[in-house]
Amino acid sequence: MPTKCRLLVKNASQVVVICNNGEKYLTKNAMQNLCVVENGSVVIGCDGLIKAVGPADAIQAQYSEDLFEKVIDATGMCVIPGLVDAHTHPVWAGDRVHEFAMKLAGATYMDVHRAGGGIHFTVERTRAASASDLLASLTARLGRMLRTGTTLVECKSGYGLELDTEVRMLEVIEAARRSLPINISSTYCGAHAVPRGKTVAEATEDILQVQLPALRRRMSSGELRVDNIDVFCERGVFDLEATRAILQAGKDMGLHINFHGDELHPMNSAQLGAELGALAISHLEEVTAEGIAAMATAKTAAPRARDMLEAGVIVALGSDFNPNAYCCSMPLVMHLACVNMRLAMPEALAAATINAAYALGRSDTHGSLEVGKHGDLVLLNCRRWEHLIYQLGGHQELIRCVAIKGNVVLDSDKTLDF
Ligand SMILES: N=CN[C@@H](CCC(=O)O)C(=O)O
Numbered sequence: 001m002p003t004k005c006r007l008l009v010k011n012a013s014q015v016v017v018i019c020n021n022g023e024k025y026l027t028k029n030a031m032q033n034l035c036v037v038e039n040g041s042v043v044i045g046c047d048g049l050i051k052a053v054g055p056a057d058a059i060q061a062q063y064s065e066d067l068f069e070k071v072i073d074a075t076g077m078c079v080i081p082g083l084v085d086a087h088t089h090p091v092w093a094g095d096r097v098h099e100f101a102m103k104l105a106g107a108t109y110m111d112v113h114r115a116g117g118g119i120h121f122t123v124e125r126t127r128a129a130s131a132s133d134l135l136a137s138l139t140a141r142l143g144r145m146l147r148t149g150t151t152l153v154e155c156k157s158g159y160g161l162e163l164d165t166e167v168r169m170l171e172v173i174e175a176a177r178r179s180l181p182i183n184i185s186s187t188y189c190g191a192h193a194v195p196r197g198k199t200v201a202e203a204t205e206d207i208l209q210v211q212l213p214a215l216r217r218r219m220s221s222g223e224l225r226v227d228n229i230d231v232f233c234e235r236g237v238f239d240l241e242a243t244r245a246i247l248q249a250g251k252d253m254g255l256h257i258n259f260h261g262d263e264l265h266p267m268n269s270a271q272l273g274a275e276l277g278a279l280a281i282s283h284l285e286e287v288t289a290e291g292i293a294a295m296a297t298a299k300t301a302a303p304r305a306r307d308m309l310e311a312g313v314i315v316a317l318g319s320d321f322n323p324n325a326y327c328c329s330m331p332l333v334m335h336l337a338c339v340n341m342r343l344a345m346p347e348a349l350a351a352a353t354i355n356a357a358y359a360l361g362r363s364d365t366h367g368s369l370e371v372g373k374h375g376d377l378v379l380l381n382c383r384r385w386e387h388l389i390y391q392l393g394g395h396q397e398l399i400r401c402v403a404i405k406g407n408v409v410l411d412s413d414k415t416l417d418f
């Protein structure tokens with residue numbers, strides 16, 4: 001008796017597999033030569049994992065349609081893996097649209113931060129918010145991300161800066177993980193800023209002696225799952241030594257290191273990340289040539305593009321959704337990466353799938369449409385997948401459906417129930 005299957009997506013103009021040799025990440029030429037099956041089909045089993053991907057006629061010969069709970073005829077459409085957003089701050093209360101206006105008028109990020117705005121503004125409102133309000137806004141934001149094709153997203157804490165609120169944020173992320181279909185990688189970011197009234201040394205001590213031990217207890221009791229640790233390593237925020245101590249303590253608890261570095265000033269964050277075995281470093285606008293070389297050797301993922309690509313760094317993309325940068329859309333991020341950072345479209349897609357999954361330690365299960373990985377995919381209403389990047393802001397019309405583990409969680413003909 002042949003086994004039942006969950007989903008067949010058949011006869012797609014293109015199935016963008018990304019890579020097909022179990023690669024954990026792609027660099028250099030491999031990012032420009034993605035694995036694409038023309039006129040292909042995808043089979044997802046009842047366990048939600050991909051059972052077969054290949055030419056439509058070969059799949060048709062092997063699988064009878066009666067076996068499937070659901071069959072989607074993708075004629076004239078493309079299939080890509082679910083997009084991975086490797087960097088977001090989606091749990092907070094209060095928006096900062098007024099600061100956007102200040103910045104357009106000439107204020108820098110640090111001008112706003114020093115004037116008591118920026119992260120501190122959000123911290124005040126987030127501390128005052130209830131868990132249910134935070135969960136409601138997080139759910140709406142994750143729904144927006146899903147509608148743009150994201151199926152795995154990193155979610156940071158970091159607007160509490162003290163134990164109670166940091167834990168509340170992580171609990172809210174945990175509640176979303178348990179109740180929503182979107183995959184979540186959670187990050188403790190208690191070192192996102194130095195809280196008002198504390199020195200760097202005092203804040204570091206609080207994280208090392210109070211916050212991390214409390215997290216460790218909740219993680220061992222199964223109350224919380226935390227995947228990564230993050231620090232904002234920046235002049236006037238956490239210096240290199242404080243960053244090192246916090247990241248090392250997180251690593252000792254089994255967390256992946258994935259932190260903000262070299263954003264506004266060169267801090268030698270890239271070298272520190274390479275030394276500590278960071279999975280990813282974000283921003284890096286001010287990274288030095290030595291930092292890039294260290295990251296290439298240490299296999300650390302990063303977003304700053306062209307010269308990193310040439311050096312063999314694993315480039316990954318994220319939206320950095322936060323109250324200072326209100327963007328939920330990875331198709332938009334890929335477009336910006338191509339236009340502003342000179343990525344080729346295949347490089348941008350690799351950076352938003354397999355490499356972003358690698359930055360979250362998930363590329364063994366996510367980031368490509370290979371047999372045995374999660375059946376997370378996006379069906380595009382176009383004959384060539386590049387339209388998703390080319391049509392700026394067009395993803396609403398292009399995304400026909402999104403499936404997670406073979407379950408259709410978004411169908412553009414129906415409304416999303418969250
Ligand atoms: N650079 C530090 N953190 C965030 C900004 C967070 C905020 O301003 O609220 C970022 O990635 O851009």
Ligand SMILES: [Zn+2]
Nearest residue numbers: 087089260320
């Ligand atoms: Zn960030």
